[in-house]
Amino acid sequence: MKFLFLLVLLSLSALAATRPSEDNITRDFAKMRRAQIKDVKYNLSFDLDKNQDTYSGKAIIRLTLNDLKRPLTFDWKNKSIQNLEVNGVKLTEYPKREGSFDIPAKFLAPKTLITIFFVGEYSKEASGFQRAKDPEDGSEYVYTDFEPYYAHWFFPCFDQPDLKATFEVNVTAPLEWKVIQNEMIVSENVVNGKKYVAFKETKPISTYLFFLGAGPFVEWKDKYGDTPIYLYARKSLEKYVDADNIMESTKKGLKFLNEYFGYPYPFTKYAHVFVPEFAWGGMENPGAVTMSERNIFRGAVPEIRYDKRNSLILHEMAHMWFGDLVTMEWWNDLWLNESFASYLASVAQDRALNAKDTWIDFFHGKTWGYWQDQLVTTHPIETNVPDVRTARGNFDGITYAKGASALKQLHFFVGEEGFREGLRDYFKNYAFKNTRREDFINAIAKASKVDLNGWTKSWLQTAGPNRVTLKPECTDGSLTKIVITQKPNASKSFSPHRAKLAFFDENFKQVKSLDVMFEKESTEVAVSDTKCPAFILPNEGDQDYALYSLDETSIKKVNEALTALPDPLARLMVWHKLSQMVRNSELKAQDFLNSAIVALKTEKDDQLLGSLLGRHSFMKQTYQWYLTPSERAAVAPEFEKVIWERMTSAKPKSSTQMSFYDYYVGMAQTKESQERLHSILVKNEPPKGMTLDQDRRWAIILNLSINGHADAEKLINDELKRDGSTIGKRTALAARSAIPTQANKSKMWTDLFENKDFTYSDLEEAGRTFNGVNYPELTQTxxxxxxxxxxxxxxxxxxxxxxxxxxxxxxxxxxxxxxxxxxxxxxxxxxxxxxxxxxxxxxxxxxxxxxxxxxxxxxxxx
The missing domain is CATH 1.20.930 (Transcription Elongation Factor S-II; Chain A)
Structure with missing residues (x-):
């Protein structure tokens, strides 16, 4: 019986390690293949040309095999394999399936050499090898984007993070194109009227980090120490690129991270490559970081937009160590990449760039984690990922924002020295290798001499936030104790917390700060020598991750707190507590907006205003989703009046003015506002201090289209004659999709589902404006x-x-x-x-x- 049971187990194990018949990889299969293969080297050649739907390539792969009994499975999903040779033997018949093919075991040897000639098509799915045509000058640009599992959409490979390899790349391209790769160029020659570019061999990196881009890019150069720094952008955007600012932030970031990590920048060059129609904000390809063109500003923008771009620059830079130098073994530890990049970017922004409101921006990002963590699909930071298809869903608020918040708590928990020294040991011991969570945690625990087993279970392996309430108890006007109660999270557990409580008097003067630690359901904290506070701010400084509620006394002064609390981070945290009360059905959305109208009349902090008035703010969500159209129509006149008056009374050209103006254009819906915006556009007469640049012209047109202005279609067509850029065409599509007529919606609906010429970017732009919040009757059809x-x-x-x-x-x-x-x-x-x-x-x-x-x-x- 035991023998039969063993056979069943063995057969199940073999089945689990079988390559799926779809374009997917299971974790079990990846483990099996990792055990089979080592020492992979790719020599890749690509032939690129203009006005072609396809490209050709050649891959020479050298590797060592530990197991010659199994077939060798390559990942590949594209047009065709033209020729396949294994150890000098040409193969014409071999097993193929969607997304992969096998080399039979009989052709393999301990040292195996494989040569593959292939033809590929450019991807339209916002991943893989993509091509974009600049509508302004007809120039073509091509670039790769591979995370988590799209390198095999470009060339045949072993597309999993723990099969790191070196890449030696050669490219033939049109003479006027610049060719960009992870590494430095070794040589450039002209062959048969085309440019032949050879690159230095890379250090060992994962396939998802491979980069190749080409096109008539404009190039800027700088350097930090011995590290050359490059910046690339399309020709048509050259006049908008503020290269000096980007280079300065890059150099300051490299200096800080080099010193903080105690491990010098591990690659030979650093580059920012701004690419068109990019689906992400940025991607951490070593030596060639891709960036969305949304970060090239075509006009004056509030300071917060520069801060957010700097945050993105530092996020991708931190990845050079977290993710590129040391890479997670499998996608269950994606947080080892993203959480660290997010948190260390904030540390660098605070200490290297001296951004005064870094932690306001960090908290604003943290609210994404709170939101994601309360959904029915919440999951632990360290989560089970059985296959790559599942991994695609984990680029979310838990992996990024909650993970970064947990790291901030860990940093606070173990102290500066233990945290920093742990990082340094981690990079030193695992450079160019793959790791698991325990490798990192052990490094921090050893350096800090703190047992982190409990912390790991509570913070990384449970789901959902703890909800924390405070009950202060006063006797004869003095605070004697606070009872702290936490509810279990979605995993039905309690986490250890360390936080500060700030006490304020009637005039919102801070009288005390109390450091508290708790991990049980209920904890009593004795307090002495303190008058009974008029307001208590829980989690002062935002060191903890939990949903804190205001106590009964504090909630009575919450509207006053929105303007009277001296610290803008504290005010933002109160804003979030109110928005959370709306989401919990504890406060009416109308009451939240009434409080907002009062507070916005006097708020002066630019970073806080940028968070409140931003595209993804909880104020915008409350206004657009939680109010009915009639409720929104009732509050709109006063709300718009306050926003407009704050804009006109602000210092001309200031961040405050720009934030209020841009928010007004994004949310205004009354007839008076529509007439005002239409007049600004057609007369080209913006308010004093504002410049009606091309992006702001499109913002007005988008607003008028959303709200059904009679001239919307004409305005879109006229503006396209002024601005035929990629951004212009995409915004025009979004505006057309928004026009609230049945005929227009019906046509757009057909295009969204059946138009084969629609790219991923087209679908994204048209989809986001299709359902108008003020026209539910059209959505209903x-x-x-x-x-x-x-x-x-x-x-x-x-x-x-x-x-x-x-x-x-x-x-x-x-x-x-x-x-x-x-x-x-x-x-x-x-x-x-x-x-x-x-x-x-x-x-x-x-x-x-x-x-x-x-x-x-x-x-x-x-």
Whole structure:
């Protein structure tokens, strides 16, 4: 019986390690292949040309094999393999499947040499090898983007993070193109009228970090010490590139991280490559960081936009150590990359760039983690990732924002010296290797001499936030104790917390700061020599990660706190507590907006205003989603009046003026505001101090289109004649999608689902403006068809677009129980639903259910 049981186990293990028949890799298969292969070297040659839908390539792969009994599986998904030779033997017949092919074991040797000639097509899916044509001058640009699993969409390879390899690259391209790779150029020659570029061999890196880009880029040069720094952008954007600012931030960041990590920058060059139609903010390819062109400003912007760009620069720079030098073994430890990059970027911004409001921006990002962590799909920071398809869904607020917050708590928990020395040992011991979570935690624990087993279980292996309440007890006007109570998180556990409580008197003068530690359900903290406070700010300085509520006394002074608390970070934290009360159906959305209107009349901190008035602020969410159209129409006149008056009274050309102006253009909906915006545009007469640059012209047109202005279509067409750039065409598409007429929506609906010429970027732009918050009746006409299509999709072919369907096109603006029931019914009936798509669908339903509950609470408490 034991023998039979063993056979079953062995057969199940073999089955688990079998390559899936789809374009996917399981963790078990990756482990098996990692044990089979070592010492991989790629020699890659590519032939690129203009006006071609395809490219050709040659890959010479040298490797050592530990197991000659198994076939060798390559990952490859593109047009065709033209020729395949293994150890000098040409193969014509070999097993193929979607996303991979096998070299039979009989052709393998301990030292194996494989030569592959292949032809590929450019990707339209915002991943892989992409091509973009500049509509202004017709120039073509090509570039790669591979995380988490798209290198094999470009060339045949072993596309998993723990099979690091060296890459030696040669490229043939048009003479006027610059060719950019992870490494430095060794030689450049002209061969048969084309440019032949050879690059130095890279250090060992994972396939998802490989980069190749080409096109008539403009190049800027600088250096930090012996490290050359480059910056690349399209020709048509050259006049907008503030290269000096970007270079200065880069040099300061490199200096700080080199010193803080105690390990010099590990690659031979540093480059920022601004690429068109990029799906991410940035990507940490070593030596060739790709950046979204949204970070090239075509006009004056508030200071917070520069701060956020600097944060992005430092995030990708921190990745050169966290992720590139030392790489996670598998995607369950994605947080080892992203959390560290996010947190260390803030540390660098605070200490190297001396950005005074770094931690305001950090907290604003942290709210993404709080939001994600309260959804039905919450998961631990360190989570099970059975395959790469699942990994795609974990580039989320938990991996980035909650993980970064946990690291901030860890830094606070073990102290500066232990944290820094642990990092230094980690890089020294694991340079150019792959690690797991325990490798990092052990390095911090050893350096700090702190046992982190409990911390690891509580912070990395549980899901959901603890909710913390405070109950102060006073006797004869003196505070005697505070009872701290925390509710269990989604994993039904309590975490250890260390936080500060700030006590304020009636005039919001801080009288005391108390350091507290707690990990049980209820903890009593004795307090002496303190008058009973009028207001208590929990988690002063934002060292902890938990959802703190205000006590009964403090909540009575919350509106005053929004303006009277001396620290802008403290004020932002109170703003978030109020928004969380709305989401928890403890405060009406209308009351939140009434408080906001009062507070915005006097708030002066630019960074705080940038967070409150930003594109992804909780104030915007409350205004657009939790109010009904009629409720929004009722509050809009006063809200718009306050925003406009703050803009006109601000110092001309200041960040304050720009923040209020841009917010006004983004949210104004009254007839008076529409007439004002139309006049500003057609007369080209912006308010004093403001410049109506091209992006701000498009912002007005987008607003007028969303709100159904009669001239919207004409304005779009006229503006395209002024600005035929990539940004212009994309914004025009978004504006057209927004026009609230049945005929327009019907045409756009067909394009969204059936237009084969629509790229991923087209879908993204059109999808985000399709459902107008003030026109739910138009969305209603497409609801049945929407859910019918989603339930019939083959989601294995649609996974990449799931964000568009569930974050943009999902009919959240209807906010009705009827739609929620319809959605749940269709999700249950969907027969080809992948885990990633199911997760997106569940999250969209969760937000819809919350919206229904919030509106019901407001109705019940009128």
């Amino acid at each position: 497409f609801v049945k068809d929407f859910f019918k299509r989603l339930s019939n999709f083959d989601w294995k072919q649609q996974d990449k677009k799931s964000e568009i369907y569930f974050e943009s096109l999902f009919p959240l603006n209807l906010c009705s129980q009827e739609v929620l029931i319809m959605s749940e019914k269709h999700m249950k009936s969907a027969k080809k639903l992948t885990g990633l798509a199911k997760r997106g669908w569940m999250e969209a339903q969760d937000e819809l259910a919350r919206c229904v509950k919030v509106r019901a609470f407001s109705t019940a408490n009128k």
